[in-house]
Amino acid sequence: MEEDIIICHCNEIYKSEIVKAIKEKGLTTVDEVGDETSAGTICGQCQDDIQDILDEINK
Ligand code: FES
Numbered sequence: 001m002e003e004d005i006i007i008c009h010c011n012e013i014y015k016s017e018i019v020k021a022i023k024e025k026g027l028t029t030v031d032e033v034g035d036e037t038s039a040g041t042i043c044g045q046c047q048d049d050i051q052d053i054l055d056e057i058n059k
Helices: 015-025 030-037 047-058
Strands: 006-008
Touching (some): 006 015, 006 047, 015 030, 015 047
């Protein structure tokens, strides 16, 4: 099993939370992930990582 890591340090959002939200709600954009989890809504530095997770799941 893959190690869980913090993706968004500003809001302490773990990768597993983002993956779960994307799968359960069918999210497709970084903005939608921000609305659901608050990840990426402060400094924005983690938005590239969120996009990578989106690409990984929705490819
Ligand atoms: S690290 Fe995610 S908004 Fe700053």
